[in-house]
Amino acid sequence: MLDVDGFACSDFNECNTANGGCGQFCNNTIGSFNCYCATGYSLRLDGFTCTGFGPVSQLSCTFTTTTSISITWIEPVPDVKGYDIIYIPTHGFFQPSPKTHFRSPGDTTATISGLFSGVQYSLSVFAFGLWNDSANVSTECITGLPPPINISLSLASRESVVVRWSKPARTLVLGYRVWLTDKETMIVASSRHLPQSAVSAAFTSLVPATEYVVAVSCISTFVQGPQADVTIITETDPPFNLFVDDVRDSRLALFWTPPVAKLIGYELQIDSTGQRRKRRSTSTITLPGSSDSYLIQDLVPATQYVLSLTAVSRFARSTAMTTTGITDTDPPSDFKVQKVSSSWMSVKWTPPVAVIVSYHLEVIEDASQDEMHFTIPSTLTAFNITALDPTTKYTILLAAVSMYGRSDVVEIYGSTVSTVVAEYSRTTTTQEATTTTTDRHVATTDTFWLNQLHTTLRTGSTPAVNQFRLELLETTTMSPTTEFQLQKDASTTPVKTPASGYNREYRTSQTTLSLLQTIQRMKDRVGELLVEETSSEDVLTTAESIKNLFLRDSFLHLTNSSSEFPLEVNSK
Template identity: 25%
Template sequence: MQNMGLIQSPLKSMEKLSLTSVDFGLCPKMKYQSYNFFSFFPVVIAPQNVQLLKTMEDSLTFSWDQVLDADYYLLSYYPIGHEASAVQVQVPKGQLSYEIPGLRPSTKYQITLHYVKKGISSNPEHLQARTVSATWVTEEMENSLEVEWENPPTEPDYFKLRFSSPQGQEKEVAVPKSSDPKSRYIISGLKPGTEYKIIVISVKNETEGKPSVVNGRTGIDSPTNLKTDRVTEDTATISWNRVQAPIDRYMVSYTSTDGDTREIAVGKDQNATTLMGMKPGMEYVIYIWAEKEGLQSKRATTKAETEIDSPTNLVMDQVTEDTATISCNEVQAPIDRYMVSYTSADGDTREIAVGKDQSTTTLTGLKPGLEYIIYIWAEKGGHQSKRTNTKAVTDTDSPINLVTDRVTEDTATISWNRVQAPIDRYMVSYTSADGDTREIAVGKDKSITTLTDLKPGLEYIIYIWAEKGGQQSKRANTKAVTGNGGQDGPRKVTAVQEHTTTNSLYGLLLLRGTCTIREFDSVLCFLFEIEIDPPKNLHVSDVTQSSGVVTWTPPAAQISGYTLTYETPDGTSKEVQLGPNEQRFILEGLGQGVRYTVYVVAFKGDRRSRKAVNTFLTVAFLYPYPADCSQTQQNGNATSGMYTIYLNGDAGTPMQVYCDMTTDGGGWIVFQRRNTGQLDFYKRWRNYVEGFGDFGLDKLHNLTSSTPIQYEIRVDLRTSNDSVYAVYDFFQVASSKDKYRLSVGNYQGTAGDALTYHNGWKFTTWDRDNDVALSNCARSHHGAWWYKNCHLANLNGKYGENKHSEGVNWAPWKGHLFSIPYTEMKIRPQWSSNEPVLGRKKRSQAGKRKTTMA
């Protein structure tokens, strides 16, 4: 249940349409109703206000409201589980009640009522009712029946209990009289799906009293050993062990995490089937149960996760010396991220995460002139799709820092920093001012060469580039002017003096000058500058989902400041200017689970150092396996809806829950909501234990009692023009051994305190009486709850029922005669500190917590 967890979404408004018999051939004065979201066909509404007037051991009496111009009424009935034995009775139009005679004691019947007008039958109105007996079956299990009866006033010595199967096998046991007003006995060792006749006879002084007879049917045993044998992107094959009971069919239901549910019937002799039409990368909860004439077995469940589909059409959009931009078609599956791995020909491998909504990314930090194999795949939790791959070859990088070291009248010596890429050779081209061009090859391991046969007194433009196969790098260039070869040149070299000086300009730029003095009329001096050294030891630490701390060691040179830049794989970047004394900067407002590249450059005036570079990945999720909706919210999920949480944060214990992320700061697990009357909450014990939605008492116990987290509960109540709430600072549900006993803490709110009355009491349903009232509170108040004697709150009562104490009640607010149209129950962890959690304020918790009543 999201009562105990069935979430009932409100229906769209049903707009009634005005019809005429002329337009559609309808019968005059007949009641019709049509809705704007169905195909346009008239629907004859059902009889109204069908009520049970009296129940006896062998009869049931009903009444209903009169339908004008009805020709007659049709009433049919049969024992639940025996649809083939249905009986139909025609009731005259003037008769507004009917007694069904000849029924079996303590047996539940399905009753259906129609009316007929001019051959057209109305929609049916259904009702279930049980005949009474001094003996009744309180619980029907697969291999046992629990029988209860009232002790007669004659004070018998003991009881004889006989039970027999349809095959005539009969057994008898002696049952001691209980000191309570009722006696009880569990008949065990029975066959599943079998109806038994049970007779209870009181015995006093060897004299037998009048027999009391009741029939009970054991439950259908459930399929066992349900497992998933094989999954693909859109199918899952499951298998199971067949049941022992005779059945009509198996039913299989499978629901994806996004709420899509499908249901199929499987032949009674099958023990395997393949589920089709599933969505890729989606976890499915699979249920299987057996059916026989309207009865269902307990459900067996398993989970299956379809494979994630692979990214397709992976292409290379743009390649540079050290980057490559790739794109692909996105997968259909819901995923956490894409992962990209790229490996160079020399074996260097890197891996980055890419946002789940991105279809393109730029790979950075590649080595020039190398072939890379690039793989991309999708990830969800610990699951990966198949990999798609492509190849790319980065451009060859250019030689850098090309300088002219020495020039004579017919030579020039140049040097450069070698490229990183593997190459075949360097190529040097030099062109004089008069247009003469020459080109030479230089060995791949060299970083200096001398250009010869230059013309004196001319300016040369010099280009250098690297080559690998048919690829060329970009060209670097510089200029040189050869010496004048006239009469003022050296006649004879008689002495050579070299003087090298190293000076510091304001303690910043290191200048190195070399002067060579020959027998010239002048001194030829070359002056060159050494670049600013870059920052060192660039690190990023204390990385969270949205921040990181960048630190570095300053350069040796004196500088004016730093430029810090950080960018995402898609090229989005931000730049920050910092002072010369800064050695630390906090990056904030970062994306969750994003890989960033950070650069720091030192500068003085218009001169820049080389970049110091580092990369880091922000935290994807604060809680990889959130234990509740509060942790799910702290992972960045701000929208209310269905989410997966994990008991105790254990990846092996997933639970589907509805999270309210808005009320009072959000983070609530909603386990009951009622806003329509479509779902009947008058259900048996087993339904509430397992849940007839996403949640049951077992899961509520596991969540609130078997983890170290302590929960508070909030109850929201609304009418069309009013709303109130109640909050209790502690909420816990005990185990099945303790009948799911309720514990609540201190109250505050606007609805009034109704739950404290129920504090410490066990859960009661119509077939499991755990309250202290003389009658079964669930039966008399048409619900299921932690009844005492009986209730101040009855949120699982009959929807829309304004009879005293039978509706959806919260007595301190609207009393027992008003059925509340909207209710919601939800829990979240108590606050563990005074810190606000995502904007929520900690409420004061005055007083001590109430203790559970024994």
């Protein structure tokens, strides 16, 4: 074609006009053109039109598993003889040649199985006829990832856990995700990504007595697979810093620091072995979960107890924490002075509940602070303290001794008496009044007993213990038949008696009555002191005065002034 300048020529593109008359594609050339057909078609002899059919349409992946891919499409023309499907991995695995899968002409779906997991595949579908094939249509699909296999958990400690797993076969895994969830709150407590070489993971700082879910999933370039999970409950931690304090003879207090776990209670077990029967005794007490101490009461003194405390959560029980406690030895009770003398005291007591091995008795003289110590067998409940000084005050301390130690000391006070005081008792009775006659008058009075009052017979016989009554003393002139006669005047003269052969001095009735009245008053005073529970010293002083009156007056038929008049007083 001549250009407008009249000299140059340019090519004319026939394809620009009605596609050059070609049925499908037109290809312009210098000075000419030609027609051609798409894949699956052939150019007819006229050089313009094509015969055959086109490719499938709407090819897509409909479903994938870890080892298969399902696809679907729409057939191009009804006279298709069949389909050829080619698939090949595009990433991760080397495959030297494509795989082919044939389908019958009536099918427009296909499932390719036996694939690798987690791999992206390219799938191409060709429709073929009797003489030629259509153009191919391609799509890409990814197989699914399986979860890790052989997942398991093991507790490394009370507050840590280790999860282990294995890589699934025929799977492209680039890494793993592992995470820990509190099952009660559904809060993810920890999450991490691990490389493809990892086969375990550890979680620490867990809360005791808590239920956790540990999950692991595989990760590829394209997707994260489903999780494999396992549930674990951490151990219930026990209480700690268990100790015993505030120990008494029948109780002790147990203290502890509560565990971290959320508790519903504690179980306290108390074990002891009785020393008397050698039989083990066990009791169990349930305590609230908020407790941090407990007072154990009604225990046996001087006994060793084994205390085991277990924390209880809603999942399990902790290990038992154990400590021991020994109750104190209880002291003797009702400790008192039973009798006193000039050189000894008798004390008695009620034994303690504890099984003891002995008693320790300490006697301290108040003035000099001199001490005496005695070890008394456990079978005794009374003891005579000897080698004491007369009329001396003492502090007496008594403690029970068991195999676990001494009890608290019980303390009393006592005083010895003079060597010349006789024993008396508080007993008083009323005697009938005697009839007064002209020959003999007897004073009417309450009975006053002086035990162990020695009267010496002039015949030289040994002293005899008598009971003396004041009302039996004669107060007026005796009759002529009596052994002793009173003079009519107030003076006294020696008279030799037929019975004894000794001279006696006799007082008038007035003098004798005065003496008896004095003794009666002193006797009444003793009774008052006993009723008032006055100290033994006041009683002993009054009794000693009575004794002196007996020693001084021969009319009362007592021993001479050199005779001893011992007194042992019953002490309240």
